[in-house]
Amino acid sequence: MIFHPLKTDYAGRGAPMFRLALKTGLLTVLTLGFYRFWMKTRMRRYYWSAIRPGGQPLEFTGTATEMLTGFLTAVVFLAFYIGIVNLLLMFFSFSLFAGQAPAYVVSFVGLVPLIFFAQYRARRYIFARTRWRGIRFGLEPGVKGFVWRSILWWSATVLTAGLLFPAQVWSLEKYRTDRTWYGDAQFAQGGDWKSLFGAMKHVYLGAAIAGGGAAAEYFLEDEIWLVAIAMGAVWTALGWAYWKAHRFKRLTEQKTVAGAGFRCTPRPGKLVGIYLGGSLAISGILFALLFVFGIAVGVLFGVVDEDVLEAGMDITDLAQLPAWMGLVAGIFGYFTVFLFWGVLKEVFITMPIARHFAETTEIVNGEGLSAVRQRDRDDFVEAEGFADALPLGDGI
Amino acid sequence: MSTAPDNTLSGFGDYFDGARARVQRVAVTVFPDKVMFEPAEGKPVIWRADELRALPDQADRTGIVLYRAGDKLARLAVPDETIAGALRANAPQLTRRPPVENKGRIAGWALGAVASVALIIFVLVPIMANQLATRLPPDGEKALGDATYEQIRTALSEGDFVPLETCEAPDGLAALDAMIARLDPGDDLPYPLEVSVLDHPMANAFALPGGRVVLFRGLIEEASGPDEVAAVLAHEIGHVVNRDPTRDALRLAGSVGVLGLLFGDFAGGTVVLVLANQLINAKYSQAAESGADEYAHALLTDAGLPPSALGTFFERIRAEHGDAEGITAHFSSHPQMTARIEAALAADAGRTAEMVPSLNRSQWRAFSRVCGGAEGSGEDSAHEKAPASAQHWQDGDES
Ligand SMILES: [Zn+2]
Numbered sequence: 040m041i042f043h044p045l046k047t048d049y050a051g052r053g054a055p056m057f058r059l060a061l062k063t064g065l066l067t068v069l070t071l072g073f074y075r076f077w078m079k080t081r082m083r084r085y086y087w088s089a090i091r092p093g094g095q096p097l098e099f100t101g102t103a104t105e106m107l108t109g110f111l112t113a114v115v116f117l118a119f120y121i122g123i124v125n126l127l128l129m130f131f132s133f134s135l136f137a138g139q140a141p142a143y144v145v146s147f148v149g150l151v152p153l154i155f156f157a158q159y160r161a162r163r164y165i166f167a168r169t170r171w172r173g174i175r176f177g178l179e180p181g182v183k184g185f186v187w188r189s190i191l192w193w194s195a196t197v198l199t200a201g202l203l204f205p206a207q208v209w210s211l212e213k214y215r216t217d218r219t220w221y222g223d224a225q226f227a228q229g230g231d232w233k234s235l236f237g238a239m240k241h242v243y244l245g246a247a248i249a250g251g252g253a254a255a256e257y258f259l260e261d262e263i264w265l266v267a268i269a270m271g272a273v274w275t276a277l278g279w280a281y282w283k284a285h286r287f288k289r290l291t292e293q294k295t296v297a298g299a300g301f302r303c304t305p306r307p308g309k310l311v312g313i314y315l316g317g318s319l320a321i322s323g324i325l326f327a328l329l330f331v332f333g334i335a336v337g338v339l340f341g342v343v344d345e346d347v348l349e350a351g352m353d354i355t356d357l358a359q360l361p362a363w364m365g366l367v368a369g370i371f372g373y374f375t376v377f378l379f380w381g382v383l384k385e386v387f388i389t390m391p392i393a394r395h396f397a398e399t400t401e402i403v404n405g406e407g408l409s410a411v412r413q414r415d416r417d418d419f420v421e422a423e424g425f426a427d428a429l430p431l432g433d434g435i
Numbered sequence: 436m437s438t439a440p441d442n443t444l445s446g447f448g449d450y451f452d453g454a455r456a457r458v459q460r461v462a463v464t465v466f467p468d469k470v471m472f473e474p475a476e477g478k479p480v481i482w483r484a485d486e487l488r489a490l491p492d493q494a495d496r497t498g499i500v501l502y503r504a505g506d507k508l509a510r511l512a513v514p515d516e517t518i519a520g521a522l523r524a525n526a527p528q529l530t531r532r533p534p535v536e537n538k539g540r541i542a543g544w545a546l547g548a549v550a551s552v553a554l555i556i557f558v559l560v561p562i563m564a565n566q567l568a569t570r571l572p573p574d575g576e577k578a579l580g581d582a583t584y585e586q587i588r589t590a591l592s593e594g595d596f597v598p599l600e601t602c603e604a605p606d607g608l609a610a611l612d613a614m615i616a617r618l619d620p621g622d623d624l625p626y627p628l629e630v631s632v633l634d635h636p637m638a639n640a641f642a643l644p645g646g647r648v649v650l651f652r653g654l655i656e657e658a659s660g661p662d663e664v665a666a667v668l669a670h671e672i673g674h675v676v677n678r679d680p681t682r683d684a685l686r687l688a689g690s691v692g693v694l695g696l697l698f699g700d701f702a703g704g705t706v707v708l709v710l711a712n713q714l715i716n717a718k719y720s721q722a723a724e725s726g727a728d729e730y731a732h733a734l735l736t737d738a739g740l741p742p743s744a745l746g747t748f749f750e751r752i753r754a755e756h757g758d759a760e761g762i763t764a765h766f767s768s769h770p771q772m773t774a775r776i777e778a779a780l781a782a783d784a785g786r787t788a789e790m791v792p793s794l795n796r797s798q799w800r801a802f803s804r805v806c807g808g809a810e811g812s813g814e815d816s817a818h819e820k821a822p823a824s825a826q827h828w829q830d831g832d833e834s
Binding site: 050051052055059081082084085086088089091093095096098102104107108111112114115118119122123125126127129130133134135137138139171172173174221222408409410411412413 | 453456458490491493500509512540541548555575
């Protein structure tokens, strides 16, 4: 019997995603942010179920109340840090340096280990709440090792001006992958620390061109070298898409679980297309929205004062609007743009990217997967509370 | 879709038993009151219609993924649209959510979080701020004051992010210098007093760390004479001498971050943050206000000025604008204000006649025009009313 590779379908569609993101985003705004745990849960359920390896959807089983509890846990710890420690830092910063910059720096440096901590714990929670074919994923406890490795690797990355970044990415990914399980089957990350340098080649090349151009411009003082800088910058930006695609390909294709492997064919050009097309679509729609909003304010204003409507619209008339009305219109406009920006980003950027990576990934030699058995539930009180409470720039 | 008793639908589905990762392709039969399917091994499985639940928020809109109420693991995925439709029509509680588990623990954590945040904001941070405020060296205090001064000017400038203008007519500033010289706090301050006038219509004044006192144009317009301005100035100097603004700034540094943490930085959070910030800062404590009053009383008496001007000025503004506006909000926390006014008036009664006003007539005229604009008190009608958007700054003791 020959096992065909398991292709991945992607079931996400723009219109339902738009409705879900708009509805949950609106509720989040209206509840002063309280609904955000429900929003996140529902969006994840959608995104997870859209990915269907072998035609079977992933399932996200996390709950909003779980995330809320985790967040509150984190708040208890972080409130202390942020309140007391920042106050002390502020005091010493103004006492010793007569300025607040040192306080900000120390405060941020103090947060760094906490950020790595939050990253690992958030992944542990997400894996523990993800199922495929009814079987749970899982990530072993091991946050301490991850935090000190992250600190070392990030220091090395910063000290080498980013040259070691691919080695850092591979190494930290290996630490986590080797602790990842699908049911009773353990994942393994192959390759070595040199695996990802090839994926970075266009970024290095672009940076070298821009750097060389800048040096030449500085020493030769000829403006023609500005062209080299611009070329290098564009090359670097496109090279970043190449990095994203090939990092994913290399890391995923070197993973194995229960005898199965992966084949990935993401295209950097497609990613660039999604970013460019998506940004254009988002800004176009937002401008249209602002235009409509402006007309709506005008109409409202006309209703308020009929004389002015007869006299025709004039921008200086806006100054005669009662102050509270201007304020309400301003707040409303701000939240509308904020909300739609978030919603449109999901529809035009996040989902198309997820679709592309899903549709270009397939499972090979998947015959061993059917024998995988269920693993125990990971009761994880803290959920991803720290990642929620810290500004981690939230991926999915 | 017909739901007559003898009418059944059949098709296929994928069953996952939750024990192994195999896909079991099964024949599915939908009855009006149940669904039945036969896994490869074992007996046929029957799920009653009222026990059927569907996974919510699924991307695939044609099929349906079912589970049985109470069973957390087993799943039946039915891809066919007709059968999914029949199931949706037959199962009355398909969208019912499982009950929330651990309600008690969630409530416990919620209480714990609120209590610890309250403890930090209302107890620990103020205690520490009190202790640290008097230990901050003068240079540090000045730097802290300068930083907050710029923030406040920007915040007051209604949205265009250009800091509010300061008033700098030379004759007016000279008059102000004369008033400051008269009120000299001397050795009470380790740094020189720095008084500026902001071009803002609200009748208000506030003190900042490091010897900075800010008067608003509206306050000068509202005053009936120089002694009332001098009295307010003396009160603000009292705050500076007692380190109240420094205390406040340190307290703010500790609490704002914590509140931001609680509400997150999603849109709603921003608004709550602003409101909470206002609440925290609404007033100095009564003790701080009495302290500043006592100091002002002594300073004014030493300078040969009537301390009662503070009270009469306050009373007049309150009569005109009510309690919530500008400087009245600042003073409304004053303990026994009325009693103090009466006492001060009584004390002044015999002496007022011999007192020399803090500014002579031409100095006062110059001072009234320190922001340019029309002469006199309260006549500048173009700026008379504070815009609504500025009202949240009505308290004078922002720092
Ligand atoms: Zn006061």
